[in-house]
Amino acid sequence: MEKTNYLFFRQKGSQTFTATASQTDFTLADDGSGNFDQDFSDASNDESHIEVTSNGTIVGAGDRSFATNVVTLASAATVGDTIVVTAVPREGTEACFRADRFLGVRSTSDTVTTINFKAGDDASFSTTNDMITLTHDSNANAARLIASAMEEAINSETGTGFVDVLDRSEAKGILLKTGLSFSNLQLDIQA
Amino acid sequence: MEKYLYFTSQTTVDSNADAALYPASHMTIMNPASATTTEVKFVNRAGTAVILNTVTLTHTKNDHKNVMKALASLANTERTNAPFVVVADTENGIFNIDGVTACAIVSAD
Numbered sequence: 001m002e003k004t005n006y007l008f009f010r011q012k013g014s015q016t017f018t019a020t021a022s023q024t025d026f027t028l029a030d031d032g033s034g035n036f037d038q039d040f041s042d043a044s045n046d047e048s049h050i051e052v053t054s055n056g057t058i059v060g061a062g063d064r065s066f067a068t069n070v071v072t073l074a075s076a077a078t079v080g081d082t083i084v085v086t087a088v089p090r091e092g093t094e095a096c097f098r099a100d101r102f103l104g105v106r107s108t109s110d111t112v113t114t115i116n117f118k119a120g121d122d123a124s125f126s127t128t129n130d131m132i133t134l135t136h137d138s139n140a141n142a143a144r145l146i147a148s149a150m151e152e153a154i155n156s157e158t159g160t161g162f163v164d165v166l167d168r169s170e171a172k173g174i175l176l177k178t179g180l181s182f183s184n185l186q187l188d189i190q191a
Numbered sequence: 192m193e194k195y196l197y198f199t200s201q202t203t204v205d206s207n208a209d210a211a212l213y214p215a216s217h218m219t220i221m222n223p224a225s226a227t228t229t230e231v232k233f234v235n236r237a238g239t240a241v242i243l244n245t246v247t248l249t250h251t252k253n254d255h256k257n258v259m260k261a262l263a264s265l266a267n268t269e270r271t272n273a274p275f276v277v278v279a280d281t282e283n284g285i286f287n288i289d290g291v292t293a294c295a296i297v298s299a300d
Contacts, residue, residue, distance in 0.1 A: 006221070162260040
């Protein structure tokens with residue numbers, strides 16, 4: 001078998017607040033607006049999809065609520081408390097694809113580019129495939145830059161075969177070498 | 192040479208899907224299933240368009256990336272010429288990925 005690389009993509013998903021006196025509500029910068037790529041206004045997201053800590057201690061689900069993109073603590077925070085909200089990893093938050101299942105790169109606009117892989121659930125490749133949607137700064141060359149970086153990721157020589165393509169949580173990846181500034185990453189995985 | 196990835200999910204292998212061996216080239220995608228589990232999906236042995244072969248590895252909280260990196264390394268390993276690669280062997284207490292402590296296999300085909 002010819003060696004193939006494994007291409008890693010991860011969303012951004014954490015926000016830290018320094019509480020003001022008696023603060024109970026913490027509004028997340030979601031949907032690519034700063035701290036989270038997930039859109040928490042989506043009904044499919046709920047309290048189980050976030051973890052909240054107060055000064056390093058987990059705030060139990062019964063001690064907080066979560067609606068749209070606002071976390072509300074049952075007990076008000078003390079001024080200076082460090083509240084950290086983190087996305088709980090799940091299918092759509094990160095994924096590692098086989099390079100030899102890569103299908104292509106396509107521009108959607110000068111700020112949106114998509115990358116497709118053969119769907120993991122589709123042995124006959126006859127249904128919808130897996131897709132990564134990248135939102136980036138306006139650049140007429142974006143698709144070419146991303147396509148070139150994808151070729152580099154697919155063919156790069158590494159000891160493990162594991163390649164960071166775009167890890168927005170750690171601000172790492174071959175795509176960052178394009179000079180493009182990425183503001184959102186959405187993973188649409190079929191299974 | 193093709194590598195083959197071996198998994199067992201039970202201390203005693205005596206039931207359906209307690210053990211499984213998949214070609215590394217049939218591994219289609221790795222993704223989190225929860226804060227402490229990563230799913231590894233394989234091409235369906237029955238050839239139908241539904242994932243029926245999924246291995247779920249239980250590991251240290253939020254350590255998915257390291258698990259995926261280690262699994263990629265095992266699938267591409269050149270440290271051994273042996274094509275048989277043990278990933279998680281609960282039966283023999285062997286977990287060749289740091290932080291992995293359990294393995295579940297779903298094989299409905």
